[in-house]
Amino acid sequence: MLERGIGLPAAPLTVIDVIAQRVAQHQAMAKLRTEEVREGELLSARVVHRRDWARYEQVRAEWERHRVTPGMFAAPATTEEKVREHVNAFIATLAGELGITTTLAAEARAGRLTAFGGTLTTQR
DSSP, X not given: OOOOOEEETTEEEOHHHHHHHHHHHHHHHHHHHTTOSOHHHHHHHHHHHHHHHHHHXXXXXXXXXXXXXXXXXXXXXXXXXXXXXHHHHHHXXXXXXXXXXXXXXXXXXXXOEEETTEEEOOOO
């Protein structure tokens, strides 16, 4: 099994971690589309997102200089890319605040991640 896929040596992401994060974002978006997210949950996620985004912006250039995964931390060039990045980051934060990310990460590490009608299994 691939233990490290992308990211910094101090904070590596495995392929399984990345898949779990993407599935969590997909599930959060589905909850938004069906209006299953309460206003309080959105406001809480906004507070966390703003705090975390400010921290990320402070370290992003330094992380990009490491060039471990080229372009991973590069700042977007256009306004559209900036908006897309910000929205995606908020959705990831919302998935975390709703508990989706934690649940899926545990399932993924146990080799039981069920996503999009199939099962992602890991071999150890």
